[in-house]
Amino acid sequence: MNHVVIHTDGACKGNPGPGGWGVRLQSGQHVHELFGGELGTTNNRMELTAVIEGLKALKRPCQVTLYLDSEYVRKGITEWIHGWKAKGWRTASKQPVKNVELWQALDHVVSSAGHRIEWRWVKGHAGDPGNERADALANQGVDKVLQR
Secondary structure (H helix, E strand, O other): OEEEEEEEEEEEOOOOEEEEEEEEEEEOOEEEEEEEEEEEEOHHHHHHHHHHHHHHOOOOOEEEEEEEOOHHHHHHHHHHHHHHHHOOOEOOOOOEOOOHHHHHHHHHHHHHOOOEEEEEEOOOOOOOHHHHHHHHHHHHHHHHHHOO
16 A cells, blocks of 8 residues: 655635645655635635545555644544534534535545545644645645636
């Protein structure tokens, strides 16, 4: 099983507002970068989209170390999602889960692709080279949608 290191980040100019997502994938010396964006979105939606797009870019089951600076996404996928699913995609306070379609997409890619994923939180804007690159890519995504 190939080992892939993924760094993801989301960015938003205003929250909500135009946003972008960025992904840096590395396996050995091979590096692949992705980015995109949306006009009316939130930072959390872009963080989720970055992780989904990063995992979807993998063509076969991999051992993944995924670095992200979003505790919302990390805790959501490792802790909260099990309860949400058991409660029909509702929170502990019985409210609908925000961004449910993205959580469902992430759940699908995580459960169906056969990856072994280690989720690692990294402090954003603290000098981690992979996180800084993912942030730069996310900002390219914002710039791209603003130029349309």
